[in-house]
Amino acid sequence: MKNTLRQVFHSGKFVAGFSIFVFILLMMIIYPLINPGNPLERIGVGTFAKPGTYVSLYDSVSSDRETLRLADADENRIKSMMSMEDRVSMVAWFTAMDISVEGVDMNDTDALLTMWRENYDEKARPAGMTKAQRNFYVRLNNSITSANTAEVLSVTETNSATGEVVDKGKIDKTDYVNVGDVANVKTLPLGTDNFGRDVLKELVSACGTSIWIGFIAGIVATLIGLLLGLLAGYLGGIVDDIIMFVTNIFTVIPSFVLLILITYSLGQDQRGATTVAVVIGLTSWVWTTRSVRSQVISLRNRDHVNLSKLSGHSLMRIVMTDILPYIASYVVMAFILQVSSGILAEAQLSLLGLGPKTTEVPTLGLMMNWAMLYSAHLNGSWWAYFPVILTIAGISFSMNLMNTGLDQVFNPTLRD
Amino acid sequence: MSSENKKLDTRPLCLSGKGVTKVFGTGNKANVAVDHVDFEFHEGEFVSIVGESGSGKTTLSKMLLGLLNVTEGQIDFQGKPRDISSRSKKNEYWKGIQAIFQDPFSSFNVFHKIDAVLLDCIAMRGGRNLPKEEKIRLMTEACSFVNLKYAELTNKYPFELSGGQMQRLMIARIFLLKPKILLADEPTSMIDACSRATILDMLLQLRDEVGMTVIFITHDIGLAYYISDSVYIMEHGKFVERGTADDVILRPQAEYTKRLINDVPKIYEAWDLSTVG
């Protein structure tokens, strides 16, 4: 037993898979401790806030200010102000004025600005440009140049009783506040999703639910498969025929279609995470049955089973002590694969909108479903779906690696 | 030799069969593995059943052991028709007949320690409630019968032994169970030549000292000749020749027996390669 474990942990593949899986499990345990709270809490009002650190504007106004004169402050401000559309418009103006734009890099803000300042003329009338378009360029020019001139923002407060507007102070361009002094700062490493929920927090919670679903589905499928396989393989005869008949029927009906039909007929209200897991398990026992059966048939004719019979042992005892231990390693491997495919099946179901109830728990599949419904993939909000895909891939990759590693240890024909 | 055989023939029958047949499958897929064979095994006799692969000797041995149902025919055990219709009757029958199989490596449950195998035999003989010292004494006795040391085996797993040692442990098991009949299904074919003699000696000892009837199943006609009192030659599910070992091997009558003996390499006579095919 000890030696077997040593061999298992000698297998590079198993260790790699195991490490990934343990890392994911640790994340699931540790992250909620650092960042407690309901993973489905809507913190944002809009949809798809970008990943990053959010600083409360309100709090920063009343925080202690320091004056910092930074040489590149204006430049940075212009850079962050100039969107890609602005840059395209600037190049369009150069083209309309017949100024060569060869070698101009739109991402090189300094070069673009220098060129703009040298060439822009408010009075110029590029051919084929309407007045509205010319006014757009005037505004663009103003916003670019005004960044350089000293301008001061004033902050006012409206007295709710009198409606009087009171001047609260000025904000200079050189005013800075320390982020540490601001009362409310929120880091969203993966931004928010369409409902304004913290994606990372949701992901960690979804990971747990999905592994739970896979685990339950795996247990259900393995137990059914093991029981039927043992019965069919060991008893043989008519029992074998009946079980194999049922198994063959389940084999030819695509289990996913069955899964869709069952989950659909259950209805939205009945579908908790565990229910979905059990349904997945109920439709995926077929291959375990078949392989356990064939293993048992080859074991049934082994001499130690014959000797056990000759010693007068009961059927139950023979199955439990002379058959089960021999297929245990195989069943564990099948179980790992079932867990992995259970997680994938949940993702597929949820993507079709047949997953667990949406109000209770997030699952990896549901997160993908939401991201897809709100067109995250079209509007460039990669953070809403890409980490989910990576997580699903990571979980099944780690499990398959573990399975291959175990296979190399337990299957003598694969040993090198 | 022949006078000795006459003596054997007067001994009571231990296991006999009439028209024993086994058919696998039905209809046009039916495959007759054993075809109406008759046999008489006497008490204390060493019988060999010789056949090549596919001759049905393993099927016959499974039927003799009661692990396979007989399609047709009757087997008598100690003069009475054998009754293995229920589990308790089967258990009773298996106290009278036990087996050693070909592959010692697959004869043990690799998850059980050697002690468990031997203790199981003691329990089967009704010694479940014996004091611990008595059990150890019995196990030590059985191990020393097969030239093994119990003290070295205790708490070991079967796979820590060599093939020859495992097969000897199987004989120790038989020694503990003391059945009337021992069926040995090619017990030496996977064992090195130099351990083979030990195993054969022990089988003979079981016959001589415990009085067991030994049914020895083999494909090696030389081995059958060396060890047995009487020999049955099996071809395609039928016995083509039976008799004392000297009669069958030195004066074979059936064509098949002649061919078998002719095709085995010899060392004292020249091995005639010209009469091939």
Add this chain to the structure above:
Amino acid sequence: MSKIMLEVNELTTKYITRFHEDVYAVDHVSLKIEEGKSLGIAGESGCGKSTLALSLMGYYFAPLHYQSGDIIIDGKNISGMKPDDVRKNILGSEIAYIPQAAMNALNPTRKIYKFIEDVVLAHDSKADKKDIFEMARERFSRLGLPVETLDKHAVELSGGMKQRTVIAISTILQPKVLIADEPSSALDVTSQKMVIKMLRDMMDSGFIKSMIFITHELPLLYNVTDDIMVMYAGQIVETNNSHDMVFNPLHPYSKGLMGSIIVPEEGVRDQKLTAIPGTPPNLKNPPKGCRFAERCKYVMPQCRFNEMPMINLGDGHQYRCGHSHEHLKEMYADEQ
């Protein structure tokens, strides 16, 4: 003295286990085979006889590794060659190998003559396919195999027929050495005899120049080969001509092995079989002295720590033991 076809000098090869331990399964083995001669290798399972067969091809793959020594085939040393060179230039044309399960190596979707084409074309890419077929026909009829076999698939042949066909295919290039590792052990006695007859015919008509035959069945070895070499725990313990080896073995281990022979012949029933107690040593950690010391009836105290030299008695008879040959013979005579 005729030409030496295969000469092996102090060949040592090892297995590297999963836990990176070295197991020397062939330990300083030297042998010589002359043209037209055959050598049998006998020993218990695990004594290294099959590993020796693999090692002699000079084609190593994990976990088997070459350690030291020379393999010289007809004057050409192949021990230092790259595996690719060995595969292209040595296997098939210089040395051929037939394992026990060779008959299962035939691809069931191809006809027999295709395999022969493959073998010939691999060594001579310009050969004409018609010539090859003619050659194959002639060879098959010379060996007493039905020529229709060439146009059949492997599944249409019986086990014995398949094995003979594989032997014919692998010797089509007339190799200098044929290594047959238990080629007939999986067959029934009649097919076995046919395989043996064919091997003998091939030796007689020069299709193979020399042969190494490995089996645990001593009566078979006695009938097939000129010389017999007994291996124990990776080493040669005795080499002699077949008759003397079977009837007058010198090394205590050979003596035990020969005493276990059983044949269906008159008088055999009155013989006492000898048994060798104990098990061979673990090759991961072989004993310092004689490897057989633990099981030997005639063991002396110095056997356990002196390394045993190979003693050459001339006429190809050599043995590895601490006793002198006169003393051994005396001891054996006293026992009778």
